[in-house]
Amino acid sequence: MDSAVTWKRVSLLMMLLGAVGAGAILLFGEDVLGTTDGVPWGSLIATYLFFAAASVGLTLMASLWYVFGVEAFKPLTKRALYLAIISVLMGFGAIGLELGRPLNMFWLIFSPNFSSAIWWMGTLYAVYLGFRILCVYCIYKNDERKVLTFSRITVVAGLLAVSNLGSVFGNAQARPFWQGAAMPIYFIIVALLTGAAILIITFAMLEKAKPLGSGNGEALLPLLGRLLLYFVVAFGFFKFWYLSNSIYGVNPGTYEGAKVLLSGPLSLQFWVMEVGLAIMVPLFLLARPNSYTNGKLLWAALISLAGVFFAHQNFVLAGQLAPLQVIPGDTLMYQQYQAMPAEWSIIIGGIGALIYFSLWVEQKYFRSTAAA
Amino acid sequence: MAKYGMLIDAGRCTGCGACRIACQMQWQLPPEIAYNRLEHREKGTYPKVKWEITPVQCQHCDNPPCLHVCPTGATYKRSDGIVLIDHKKCIGCKYCMVACPYGARTLDHEKMVPEKCRFCADYVVQGQQPPCVSTCMNEVRVFGDLEDPNSKINKLLATGSVYQLLPERGTQPRIYYVKR
Numbered sequence: 065m066d067s068a069v070t071w072k073r074v075s076l077l078m079m080l081l082g083a084v085g086a087g088a089i090l091l092f093g094e095d096v097l098g099t100t101d102g103v104p105w106g107s108l109i110a111t112y113l114f115f116a117a118a119s120v121g122l123t124l125m126a127s128l129w130y131v132f133g134v135e136a137f138k139p140l141t142k143r144a145l146y147l148a149i150i151s152v153l154m155g156f157g158a159i160g161l162e163l164g165r166p167l168n169m170f171w172l173i174f175s176p177n178f179s180s181a182i183w184w185m186g187t188l189y190a191v192y193l194g195f196r197i198l199c200v201y202c203i204y205k206n207d208e209r210k211v212l213t214f215s216r217i218t219v220v221a222g223l224l225a226v227s228n229l230g231s232v233f234g235n236a237q238a239r240p241f242w243q244g245a246a247m248p249i250y251f252i253i254v255a256l257l258t259g260a261a262i263l264i265i266t267f268a269m270l271e272k273a274k275p276l277g278s279g280n281g282e283a284l285l286p287l288l289g290r291l292l293l294y295f296v297v298a299f300g301f302f303k304f305w306y307l308s309n310s311i312y313g314v315n316p317g318t319y320e321g322a323k324v325l326l327s328g329p330l331s332l333q334f335w336v337m338e339v340g341l342a343i344m345v346p347l348f349l350l351a352r353p354n355s356y357t358n359g360k361l362l363w364a365a366l367i368s369l370a371g372v373f374f375a376h377q378n379f380v381l382a383g384q385l386a387p388l389q390v391i392p393g394d395t396l397m398y399q400q401y402q403a404m405p406a407e408w409s410i411i412i413g414g415i416g417a418l419i420y421f422s423l424w425v426e427q428k429y430f431r432s433t434a435a436a
Numbered sequence: 437m438a439k440y441g442m443l444i445d446a447g448r449c450t451g452c453g454a455c456r457i458a459c460q461m462q463w464q465l466p467p468e469i470a471y472n473r474l475e476h477r478e479k480g481t482y483p484k485v486k487w488e489i490t491p492v493q494c495q496h497c498d499n500p501p502c503l504h505v506c507p508t509g510a511t512y513k514r515s516d517g518i519v520l521i522d523h524k525k526c527i528g529c530k531y532c533m534v535a536c537p538y539g540a541r542t543l544d545h546e547k548m549v550p551e552k553c554r555f556c557a558d559y560v561v562q563g564q565q566p567p568c569v570s571t572c573m574n575e576v577r578v579f580g581d582l583e584d585p586n587s588k589i590n591k592l593l594a595t596g597s598v599y600q601l602l603p604e605r606g607t608q609p610r611i612y613y614v615k616r
């Protein structure tokens with residue numbers, strides 16, 4: 065348990081850093097964020113997307129047993145459900161800090177605008193979280209029948225929530241780089257990738273912690289590794305065609321957004337952090353399933369997760385750094401955005417909280433059960 | 437019922453910025469916040485080069501994307517066509533800023549509300565002109581009732597050749613520009 069104690073301390077420090085950033089945002093508002101009128105959505109939105117999509121990804125992975133009956137995935141279901149709840153709560157934390165007036169959120173109930181994708185996002189994620197918590201409660205009560213029912217509902221709610229998350233961007237007619245029916249599909253792919261990577265990390269760590277660990281990671285990890293490989297390939301496939309079509313079509317706004325990534329202000333972050341970490345390195349590590357080791361899978365998952373975070377950030381920013389063409393014939397300049405320390409601290413704090421609460425749940429519920 | 441609109445003859449604009457200052461004075465805005473802006477661009481090639489200035493602000497669209505995306509209905513449209521923000525309902529999600537193709541919104545860092553031109557709603561119903569209109573030395577802007585056939589704006593719209601910004605977006609802006 066020494067490593068668990070170390071990780072708890074490290075994650076507490078990360079959370080403390082996040083708390084400092086959160087305090088700064090609460091005290092000074094947008095002044096400590098890198099957002100501007102030209103780029104109103106920044107890293108905190110990317111952080112929210114990361115955790116919100118990860119949560120649904122974990123739920124979908126859990127559904128492989130609960131809903132689709134694939135027995136090989138049975139051992140991961142309970143942990144996936146707990147992690148899904150923690151993850152979505154971290155996401156809510158990030159979006160709560162991004163919102164300028166979060167206390168007015170009760171108007172979502174008393175004055176709903178059904179044509180707003182953000183209204184649907186809030187509602188679907190609230191329904192999703194509610195059923196997810198109910199599901200965990202029923203697991204705690206050993207009511208398998210209700211667990212199955214609530215799991216099925218949660219999978220549907222989760223799929224709707226994460227695809228609607230894509231629709232928040234896909235509906236933004238003013239930002240052609242985001243706009244389109246492909247976004248909901250893209251978010252489901254990213255969710256699956258993230259969920260598989262988090263589960264690999266969890267089970268690889270549990271394997272390390274044996275004999276107390278009860279994760280059945282030996283059989284599960286190669287399976288999860290293959291799944292991660294498929295999701296990375298799907299992610300890369302999507303990115304390739306989306307960007308190549310954006311460049312080929314030269315549609316106003318879409319073309320500029322793709323250029324932001326490929327050769328513009330985000331090109332380094334795109335090629336190194338997104339293509340490199342989210343696609344190329346995991347592909348290299350996962351390409352030969354016969355050569356999988358726990359260490360290799362752990363690194364592939366960790367690196368792909370880092371890459372996915374930057375992919376979210378690139379996605380959010382590329383749609384905004386491409387300038388709006390308001391006056392025909394205007395010479396357009398890229399918008400500027402730089403993530404500020406407060407934003408980085410929230411990202412670090414969120415990851416720290418995910419680690420800390422995962423360890424807490426592991427020790428409180430899984431280890432105590434195993435010991436008993 | 438009146439339907440308010442505006443006609444902008446950008447060819448008359450000298451770029452003095454009085455419209456911006458007048459608006460800031462009217463709404464007691466800090467210097468860094470403005471509800472209207474001037475877009476500058478160079479047109480033509482040497483030796484026939486022109487510097488063109490175009491005033492841009494909230495277009496008070498008939499089909500406003502900022503209204504459709506607002507999750508709490510904080511952005512609303514009055515029956516006279518003016519698009520306004522109910523501060524007490526705004527959650528500060530900034531979706532309206534992302535959705536506006538004109539980049540017309542600006543975040544008020546104190547109130548944390550994405551603000552914009554209000555067409556001086558409380559004043560125009562009393563027959564007053566918005567200060568960006570009345571302060572301009574060259575009468576770049578003409579404000580009036582689009583439903584009134586005898587209004588100055590309607591007469592000018594009938595005689596001149598005009599265009600709207602980004603009509604392909606389907607926003608149906610209520611601000612018209614005189615073709616140069």
